[in-house]
Amino acid sequence: MSVVGVFGGVFSLITTYMMNIKNGQLIPMSLAVGILIILIYLANARHMLNLAAVMLCTLMGLFLLPSMFLSGGGIYSGMPLWFLLVIVFESILIEGKLKYFICSLSLILYSGLIYFAYVHPEFLTYFENDAMVFMDVGQSLVFVGVCVVSIISFELYMYSIALKKAETAAKEAERAKEDAQRANAAKSVFLASMSHEIRTPMGVILSMNEMIQRESNQESVLDYSKDVSASATSLLSIINDILDFSKIESGKMNIIENEYDLRAILDDIADIARVKKEETGLNFEMKVDPNLPRKVFGDDLRIKQCLLNLISNAFKYTQRGQVIFEVNGVKNNENVQISFAVTDTGIGIKPEERDKLFSSFERLDETKNKNIQGTGLGLNITNRLLNLMGSKLEVDSTYGKGSCFHFTVSQKIIDDTLIFETHKDREDKKTISSTFKAPGANVLVVDDSKLNIKVFCSLLKNSEMNIDTALSGSEAVGAVRDKKYDIIFLDHMMPEMDGEETLDKLKEENILNETPVIMLTANALVGMKEHFIEAGFTDYLSKPIEYKLLEEMLIKYLNK
Numbered sequence: 001m002s003v004v005g006v007f008g009g010v011f012s013l014i015t016t017y018m019m020n021i022k023n024g025q026l027i028p029m030s031l032a033v034g035i036l037i038i039l040i041y042l043a044n045a046r047h048m049l050n051l052a053a054v055m056l057c058t059l060m061g062l063f064l065l066p067s068m069f070l071s072g073g074g075i076y077s078g079m080p081l082w083f084l085l086v087i088v089f090e091s092i093l094i095e096g097k098l099k100y101f102i103c104s105l106s107l108i109l110y111s112g113l114i115y116f117a118y119v120h121p122e123f124l125t126y127f128e129n130d131a132m133v134f135m136d137v138g139q140s141l142v143f144v145g146v147c148v149v150s151i152i153s154f155e156l157y158m159y160s161i162a163l164k165k166a167e168t169a170a171k172e173a174e175r176a177k178e179d180a181q182r183a184n185a186a187k188s189v190f191l192a193s194m195s196h197e198i199r200t201p202m203g204v205i206l207s208m209n210e211m212i213q214r215e216s217n218q219e220s221v222l223d224y225s226k227d228v229s230a231s232a233t234s235l236l237s238i239i240n241d242i243l244d245f246s247k248i249e250s251g252k253m254n255i256i257e258n259e260y261d262l263r264a265i266l267d268d269i270a271d272i273a274r275v276k277k278e279e280t281g282l283n284f285e286m287k288v289d290p291n292l293p294r295k296v297f298g299d300d301l302r303i304k305q306c307l308l309n310l311i312s313n314a315f316k317y318t319q320r321g322q323v324i325f326e327v328n329g330v331k332n333n334e335n336v337q338i339s340f341a342v343t344d345t346g347i348g349i350k351p352e353e354r355d356k357l358f359s360s361f362e363r364l365d366e367t368k369n370k371n372i373q374g375t376g377l378g379l380n381i382t383n384r385l386l387n388l389m390g391s392k393l394e395v396d397s398t399y400g401k402g403s404c405f406h407f408t409v410s411q412k413i414i415d416d417t418l419i420f421e422t423h424k425d426r427e428d429k430k431t432i433s434s435t436f437k438a439p440g441a442n443v444l445v446v447d448d449s450k451l452n453i454k455v456f457c458s459l460l461k462n463s464e465m466n467i468d469t470a471l472s473g474s475e476a477v478g479a480v481r482d483k484k485y486d487i488i489f490l491d492h493m494m495p496e497m498d499g500e501e502t503l504d505k506l507k508e509e510n511i512l513n514e515t516p517v518i519m520l521t522a523n524a525l526v527g528m529k530e531h532f533i534e535a536g537f538t539d540y541l542s543k544p545i546e547y548k549l550l551e552e553m554l555i556k557y558l559n560k
């Protein structure tokens, strides 16, 4: 705009001079062009754009043009057109509130000047003749017209550039979003296969190790095997933590509710806590409200996971004293509010570190705790699981004295029988039992890994069952055609025909005759349980196979 101004000004100067228009404008016009050149210099070379704009508008608009109006013909000249151009200039160049101030000032000034020219024509200098008036109006019209067209074209051009940039940015954002979604999907696939790939060999390690513990009499071998078991279990728990964490992060963690036996969870926790009690020499006490109902509706697996996290922390971060696990319930109509609290006499938590407690990968008191194993994920996962169940983890702690972690969940009551009504003391129950027997029961186990089949058969070798094996889906179909089985264990991932396809084939040939089919899977991802049940499996057992769960499953489905 300023460049157009300079060219226009010079053009006006030349025509005024050449045509010998005597309107006393030569000096003010030269001054205007001079000021414009200085301001262009300030704005571009000195980067003082705003100052230059304000100076341009005030100097030209408020001083130079009024004086040119008075000395150059008033309204009998092209000056009113210039007034208009200046106001357009001001509205584009000046920013913020100052724009409205200066534009209003100019409007008032120019209207005042026109009124003044009407009332006091004697103070104005006019052109000598009409030809000059027409000349001046003509050249002003051309110049102001060119300026206005340039300004509007330029603004439209800038607008189209901004529009194109915005379109490109939007396209890029869309592409970035697609990339992120693809990466996230790839992460899920990676996690699913990692879960499968790692859990399978871990299962073999744990099961084989269990066989060593059962069969070896050698003290030193048993000692080594105990260490293998401890390390493998802790590795498995780290893998599980990382998988859980990734699942929660990617929003794929679902709460799966079903009917469950509250006493069974508490018994399991008591078993695990007693092992920890023996390992650490700490005192462990469990106080359970006898008025709690026995069967409720909720996600027992996740509640157990939260409780085990808290209890394992309590044992980890307590050197002497005791760990107390309390469970209380308040019934209201159909629901029971169950409060769980784990209290320890351990190291406690500094008030200033309380905020870091639930952050992922954060551990407190690092120097003091450097010998204690942990990833800093447990409490984060626990709290987020509780959030998914509409609860939250709360902590009361005194540094150096101990901590109490507690939470409350609301569960629907399914069976109001009191929790201890048929309670048997499980204190003497051995961790590894192999007393289960089902003489003559026909079992088929299908897995493409010979090692997995070996593990499965070894776990059940004292059960007196007839265990047939098949290394593929088609082999399994052949076996079922020839013999009636009481239960079939079918691996998920197999080459050629996988577990689901094999089940479909068995159903298609109508040779199952109500035989329960249990899916064996290392794929621990969420939603799988419903998926397998929907696919027609009776139940599923996750690998690495825990002997206790396998036994429970056999008791459940072989009972008749």
Ligand code: ADP
Pocket (backbone or CB within 6 Å): 313, 314, 317, 344, 346, 347, 348, 349, 357, 362, 363, 364, 365, 369, 373, 374, 375, 376, 377, 378, 379, 380, 403
């Ligand atoms: P970690 O795997 O490190 O145990 P958690 O998320 O379970 O991770 O716990 C985070 C941190 O909170 C721990 O590193 C520890 O410093 C602190 N903490 C957890 N439980 C207790 C407790 N019962 N007493 C004292 N500090 C605890």
